Amino acid sequence: MAISVETFFLAPDAQGTLQSQIQEMIAQGILSGRFHRGEKLPSSRKLALHLGVSRITVTLAYTELLANDYLSSRGRSGYFVSDNAPVPPVYDPAPHSEDRVDWTRAITHRFTGGDTPRKPDDWSTYRHPFIYGQVDPTLFDHANWRICAMRALGAKDFAALTSDYYDRDDPLLVEFIARHTLPRRGITARPAEILITMGAQNALWLAAQLLLGPQRRAVVEDPSYYALRDLLGHTRCATLPVRVDADGLPPEQVPPGTDVIFCTPSHQSPTTATMPMARRRALLNRARDLDALIVEDDYEFELSFLGAPYPALKSMDRDGRVIYVGSFSKSLFPGLRLGYLVGSEAFIREARALRASVLRHPPGNMQRTAAYFLSLGHYDTQMRRMAKALHARRRALEQAIGQHGLTIAGRGVYGGSSLWMRAPEGVNTTRLATVLRSRSVLIEPGAPFFAGPDKPQGFYRLGYSSIPEGRIAEGIAGIAQAIPEALS
Template identity: 70%
Template sequence: MAISVETFFLSPDSQGTLQAQIQQLIAEGILSGRFRRGEKLPSSRKLASHLGVSRITVTLAYTELLANDYLTSRGRSGYYVSENAPVPPSFSPPKEREDTVDWSRALGRRFTGGVTPDKPKDWANYRYPFVYGQTDPSLFDHANWRLCALQALGQKDFTALTSDYYDQDDPELVEFIARNTLPRRGIIARPEEILITLGAQNALWIAAQVLLTQRRTAAIENPCYHALRDILNQSRCHVEPVNVDKDGLDPARIPKESDVIFTTPSHQCPTTATMPMTRRQALLDRAREIDALIVEDDYEFEMSFVDAPSPALKSLDTEGRVIYVGSFSKSLFPGLRLGYLVGSESFIREARALRASVLRHPPGHIQRTAAYFLSLGHYDALIRRIRDALKSRRSIMQEAIDHSGLLVAGKGAEGGSSFWMQGPSASNAAHFAQNLKQEGVLIEPGASFFSSDTPPQNFYRLGYSSIPAERIPAGIDKIARALSQEQNWP
């Protein structure tokens, strides 16, 4: 029996090359039992015509499946599902079961119920994606990342690819961070003082687990990164929100009972305020006065295109009080999930032990790929390209905002990739954000950033890292009109 060519179609959401997609279509058909042993596949010419691809693409896919024994070739007759092809599983569907467990009692702890908002996974399908933290494919250096990944797969790096580091990290990545990345922030650290993490959020979680107990107090910025607040609530420590102003966290407002102070001095999250040097020193003095530690999340320091980045708090620290959090996930791409912690050796030793008990270490291949991308100069070239693009987009966005009459609550003194916006006091950002989706516009409501049972509803964040420059004015105009309509509703 011949398999109809109409059975095959390429999904627009499929990933990989056309050849790989065709191979996957056929393999899935065999593994699911839809294509059976001995059945004939359409000719390469017929399938190519049906799918709208070249004949050589289909031929190469067939050849690869032939080599893997999914297909067999019979002279001039064509390709057939091989007699040696994997057999689809044969079993009866399980009987419907009744869950008799009382999960309200069985769960020892709960981790749901946080304030971290859901972000649309299909953000790239929107015409005006003012989303924060996503990668612009037009800027990312995919070709060189791919080459570095292939290089990391080579025989020379077999150990880095396959070894269980247990509680250690790729020495090449650690060396690059120590000798290149950190000195740019004025930080000098030994390998024993550096730990690779699965992004900045994992770094914050490790720091919270190591430093805080139910009897200790964490001071956090208000508003702040909402995932940090979730992390601290899960740790069961006492949390003291400290309101920020135009210069970020005010040291004078930090409660004296604080044990750990979490701060984002370079680009306060989400207001983007940059902490001036006098306040940075005052923060270190306050930490010394109350004998507290500081966890510095230095995200987006690379995105300083308006002015040179201010020195990191860690670079001013002479007592080992500051624990530094860095991330490549923000500057490269969020799916990378690669960050690092820098702190005193005693802290890093405990952090390393905790990480080893949970996930051992980030994948060796990812670490080595990143090490090559950094050391070969691709990272610096990418950052320069991103800075130039963000500088241009920020200028266009500022002009559009000024023209529309929207109110900027914070835009970062040194750069960054977002504006912190404030709507009229009676407006509800979550409400008009839903309406804007219908017009292809994505914005981020700001209520989740605030530590309050009744947070203000009129703040929102506009990112410009992922929206083409030419679409910014039209998108801003739609936001302004949506806000205007919101004010006229009863």
């Protein structure tokens, strides 16, 4: 790779001769890691013309760097960064100036410091990654996704690839969601009531921004998806955690004055509890009595390999007060970042305008690729393959858990991709996770899912979508062996 001549500049206030300045500029680029071993430098003529100096000045600088083994010469090919040059492994540019800004005063809204934990980027290198929400590449249909992507890049779909939809979405994707995806959840919706989002979290953010503010109150499940509490904090609303039980969110515990209820009735996050039909009706009645809205996150409904799931809460809504959130991130792959909002046309109109002011729309070529993958039947085929694999992993996981006497605190009635676990009394699962990580086992401590300062420390989540079936028993044995080391 050649180093662009445009990356070289002489500082107006630099000291020393032009030759020494050029030498220092190149040496600094190598020492900082900006220039890599084997990369070709601009010719002396091009660099001299770019810098406005004589060619002999550049040639002398190159010759001196060649003598010091920073550069090497390859006959008539030019000068290259030497293989023996002291290049650091990671590029870490030094600041050009001192930061004198008081950022504590300059920043008016803070988005750091929430409960969202950081998952290891190298999770796939662990032998036993009981990590939730990551994709197993062996279960994904790469071949047909590639075919759909190539089709979306073709001349026929040039407009979908290159056009600015402004605040619109790909009509093929919206049509598939309206005609095929939503009816499976018992939901009927027109295109004007559907908005494509950058995953479920973006959908939740849009809903929170539109519905909440400093004078409003939101109920969230406790425990719940930790990122939801973080984004609700940005609205400055009053967030009221309501502890879930074996059937999910208890409607009678939703306090008066509540404006918005966030819930996961089909597959509670993270306990996996499924809300019975009677309680769903009671929750709708409670929301009607309070004149509250409900935001239903219906994640993982596609992964129901133990039986057909109940219809979505949205399908039972006769007042238009339920806003439905769906996503393809869990069923296809997390990096796709495509989800959707379904709600009354008046709500979607405002959500569309808010989305357009932030990111216009999700990339058109990704929407069109997903539309082809869905409409050509590849998605359903993949769901069947995933269901079969997850069912086998679930059986292996529950069998190993039983053999080692571990305790399941929650398991999805219809399937899913995780189990909610309770450790023995006195075990701190954050400490347990640290011990296990050094042994190539990943689990998710449960504390970040809970609200408030006194978070229970004895829960943890085991995801099984990203671990091969043959490694599950060995990983569970490792967890059982490490538990005594995590006693408080």
